[in-house]
Amino acid sequence: MSNKNIEKRGRVHYNYYRFEVIVLVFKIINLLFAPIVKLLRMIRTKLLLKMIIVYSLLTVIPLTLVTGISYLNSQKIIEKKIADSANRTLIETVDKIEGILQVMEKVLDDLANDQVVKTLLKNDYDKITYPMTEARRHETESTLKETLNLQLSGDSIEEAFINSIYIFNNTEKYYTTETNGKVQYYDALKVLPYDKEGRPQWAFFMDNSQIICSIEIIDNVTGKLGFIAIMLNPDKVRQLYAGYPENTFYVTNDFNLILSASNLEEVGSLFTDYSKPETILNRRVSKDTGFIYISMVSTEDLNKEIKGLAYFSSTITLITWFVVLLLTILILKHITNPLRRLSRLMRKAEKEHFELIQGVKTEDEVGQLCHSYNRLITEFQYLIQEVYKMEVLNKEAELKLIKMQINPHFLYNTLETISALSVSDAGKESIPQITQLMAKIFRFSITPGGDYVPMETEIEFANAYLQLQKFRFKERLSWKIDLPDEFKRVKIPKLILQPIIENAVIHGIRHSSIKGMIILRVYDMDYDLMIEVEDNGPGFDNEGQSGGLGTGLHNVDSRIRLLYGETYGISILKSDENGTVVLLRMPIQMNGELISNENHDSR
Structure with missing residues (x-):
């Protein structure tokens, strides 16, 4: 048996049992309240009386609407306040991160203009024009390594963010400290586009989960001698936004590639939570680095301040609504069913699927309307067949x-x-x-x-x-x-x-x-x-x-x-x-x- 048939049979059984319960309630009412039973018989033949009772019982609806609108308005006000607060916090965090990144750019710029670096790379570029003895080259390389070690082991807060430094010449040879491993994506670094000559450029990719900043080393005579790349410590970068709950702050590039996140497993994947439900997303783009900073605030947190009032108002409204609903169901059951069935069949008729309404036993205006609908459908089907032929x-x-x-x-x-x-x-x-x-x-x-x-x-x-x-x-x-x-x-x-x-x-x-x-x-x-x-x-x-x-x-x-x-x-x-x-x-x-x-x- 198909799922559709099982679902249809389930609805039939459910409607049958619900009808039995309603009939039982009516029998009890007839035994205990004879005047009410007599009134119900009168209501059965007059649609006007039915509607009067319905409108009288639905007086609770305005109360529900007022409560709901007040709740929604209060929610929007609180959401706006907390969203503004989250945005201000994001701006402060971004400014703190951008300040560190600017310091990294200055470190790169200083290294790119360092005479030791240029002397060594010039010799790599043209050993005839820029000759060096073996002893002097060894001394220059040692001086360069000391400089790099000093940058990595410095006591300043900015220097603690540097995880590794690589200096590359034009022949893929590089200089770094002895503790640093091999670069993962050298080819990508080599073809990294630079917006401005001689200015640091933040990479749109990562190397071993590290954010990269690179700068070309330019000499006025020889031109490009190579480039320097700084790898930032991922743990130190995460400490800059440690105040955010887990999985609520991300640093991405223009391609939505996550460069930094509280969950290290997410680094290197694509950020896809732009349309995440029940979440307010704040986004800020850096004009200097091109990085995109994203903070996420759960709407559940936004609603905590008004949930107490909402629970109280909802409880009163629900109790009132339940009482009114119970009485409405008992009275309007035999009114709404034929009308709902008639409405459903009319929508099917709009799609040229014609069915007659069955089981209508009332003799009031609703019953007359249903019988008129059946006659109309019968005549319409006949005319369609004739016109089609x-x-x-x-x-x-x-x-x-x-x-x-x-x-x-x-x-x-x-x-x-x-x-x-x-x-x-x-x-x-x-x-x-x-x-x-x-x-x-x-x-x-x-x-x-x-x-x-x-x-x-x-x-x-x-x-x-x-x-x-x-x-x-x-x-x-x-x-x-x-x-x-x-x-x-x-x-x-x-x-x-x-x-x-x-x-x-x-x-x-x-x-x-x-x-x-x-x-x-x-x-x-x-x-x-x-x-x-x-x-x-x-x-x-x-x-x-x-x-x-x-x-x-x-x-x-x-x-x-x-x-x-x-x-x-x-x-x-x-x-x-x-x-x-x-x-x-x-x-x-x-x-x-x-x-x-x-x-x-x-x-």
Whole structure:
């Protein structure tokens, strides 16, 4: 048994048991309160009395609305105050972090301009122009390591944030302290884009979960000598926002990559909690570093100050509402059920799913309304069937008329071609071949087997027609067919392409003073099938308008619109070379099933 049937049976049992409880309550009331029972019988036949009782019992609703609105307004006020406080706290925290980062930038800038660093890197860059003895180089490297160790072991608060320092030359060699390991993403550091030359740049990625700041080392003579990268201590950075609860403060880049978080496992992942429910999110973007600082405040924390008042007001309101609800259910049960059922069935009727309302036993205004609805639905179903039958007959007649116009129109133009060729000896020799092509074409057009054929079959028919016209126009006519394999088995209406190609030949190639070219393309757009027939003729003066369609194109356009609706049909456009493009749009049909954009996105 399907879940839908189980759910339906559960609702039936639930409604049945609830009805039994209500009946039992009514029996007790009838035994104990005879006057009330007599009043209920009167209410059963008068909708006005029912509504008077309902309105009398619903006086508690204004009280509920007032309480609810007061609660919501108070909640918004408290939320705004706490949100403003959270925003101020975020600003203070960001300023503290940014202050540390600015100090890091100054450390980088000092190192980049240090003469020891530049001397060593110049020697790496060009040992001939900037020579150094082995002893001096060893001494310079030792001095550099002492400088780096001093930066890492300093007692200042700013220096404690530096985890490691790397100085790279242009040949991937680097200088650092002995305690530092290998850089994880050297290639990324090497191609790091710098906004300003000689200015520190904060990386949009991390290295071993460390935030990175880098600066190019520039010499006025030699140019770029290398770059310096500082890795920040992740634990020290987290201490800057240790006052925030866990998982409520994040530092990210423009790509939402988490650079720092209280939970180390989240570092390196994407921040995706922008739409997290029951959370107020504060966001601040640094203009200097490009980092994004995010703090999150739970709405549960915001509501603590008003929950006491809310609980008291809600308790009083709920008790009053429960008493009123119990009395309302007992009285309005037999009123609301038919009305709800009637409303549900009317919504179904709007979607052309018609059902009669059953089980209505009351004789009051509601019962009369339900019976009138049943009569209306019965008559409406009858009228729909009659109108549907008439529309089907009319469409079938129109389609037959259009298809009857296609073959005589094509035959007339073909006989005219034969007549034109018969005046020359070469043409007379070609007439038997033309006759064979005509026989092939007419066999296809009169062969039974349905109104739809595969695309490749229709293309073969169109190709035969073009071969037929080749005898008339000779070298003035050439064509190209672009038919991807995935469209070869798509079903299209039979004899739908020949009138379009004939139009390109008669109105395009025949009037062209240059070598004619016809291109047939098949592709899809927005889940619809698109067929283009382009020629390099003189073009149309009245393109794109229905008045500009000839008999053949008009027949094809009418046929498509009758089969698939007014959304589809023929459009006429100018090509890039002042020729004409006839664009045919229809749904994609595979094995008798339409696959159009209506199945994916309602128009």
